Each structure stands twice: as C-alpha cells, then as structure tokens.
Amino acid sequence: MVLVGYARVSTVGQDNGLETQKQLLEEAGCKRIFFEKVTGISRLKRNELNEAIKFLNEGDTLVVTKIDRLARSIIDLNNIVKELNVKGVSVRFLKENIEFQVEENNNSLQTLLFNILGSFAQFERDIIVERTGEGRERAKKQGKHMGRPSKDKKAIEKSLKLYNERETNGMSVKDISKITGVPRSSIYAELKKVKILPYH
DSSP states (O other): OOEEEEOOOOOOOTHHHHHHHHHHHHHOOOOOOEEEESSOOOSSTTTTHHHHHHHTTOOOOESSSHHHHHSSSSHHHHHHHHHHHHHOOEEEEEETEEESSSGGOOHHHHHHHHHHHHHHHHHHHHHHHHHHHHHHHHHHHHTOSSSSOHHHHHHHHHHHHHHHTHHOOOOHHHHHHHHHHHHHHHHHHHHHHOOOOOOO
C-alpha cells in the first residue's frame, strides 16, 4: 500500500498554507505528494489532482489534510471519492480523522458524516462569496474601490508633481511619461481634472 498526498491552496500568495499541508502529509507517511495552487470549485483545471488520481493504484490511499482541500463542491467531492473507491483507492482526511475505503467497506455513518462535512465546506465558501459580493456592492454605492490600491496612483501623483516642477526640471509631458511609466494620455487627463493646461 502506498500513501499519496494531495495539497492545495487557492491562490499563489498562500505559500505558507501549502508548506504546512505538505509537512502534515509527510508526517502522515506520504512518500509522494501532489500539490497545486488553484481554486477547488471545479476539477477541470486541477492538473495535479488529475495526475494524482492517475498515479494511484488499487490498494493505495490518497491522503488530504482537510476535506475542503480536495473539493469545495459537495458534488465534486462525492464524485472524486467515489471514483477513487471504485478504483480500489481509499481516501483519508487528516483533520476530520476519517477514511473512505473501497465502497463495500464504507458504513452508512461514515457516508453521512462525509456528506455533512462536505456540505459545510461548500456552505462556508458560499457564505464567503456572498459576503464579498455584498461588501463590493456597499463599497460601490459609497463610491469606494475595493481591492489593492492602483499601482498607477503613486506614479500619477509623481507625474503631476514633476509637471508642476517643470520650470525647474525642464521636463515635458513626454519626459515625465518615460520616467514614471504613466501614459501621456493619462497625464493629460489628470491635468484636465485639475484644470491645468498641458505643456508639451
């Protein structure tokens, strides 16, 4: 029997979470670990998961740290586990301390618990999406912008500052554009906002 690990995070910025999962899987005895940075909503773009499923043979066990690392949709979750069980592969979840073996060995209580936990994972994700959407709508109504500040904001401020100092620095809009990386059209638009006549 071979223990094969699978780890997943949703975004590139979650490297620490990925490393933590890999460490837990290694401690659980996994000799081979497949990992990826991709959303768990759909299986379509999850190349490493698909590779792991191909790699697993009858008698092997796929080990995952948490149910929601394998899938965030209850339908996908059930389909993946059933596919592996039919193949003769067991699925073990470390946090939930539950293992799903080949279909004939699963009892009804395990199946019920699995579906409940999977439903919570999907429900949690749906709540997050809903709250994020509500937050965006509130921000939009208040005229606020959600997310990271525009990288161009500081560059535009620098452009306007350089433009205001053109008498001493001798720069044209073209020169300022080259230095700051802000397109001339953007500089002209900002100058119009503050009612300054562009000087070429």
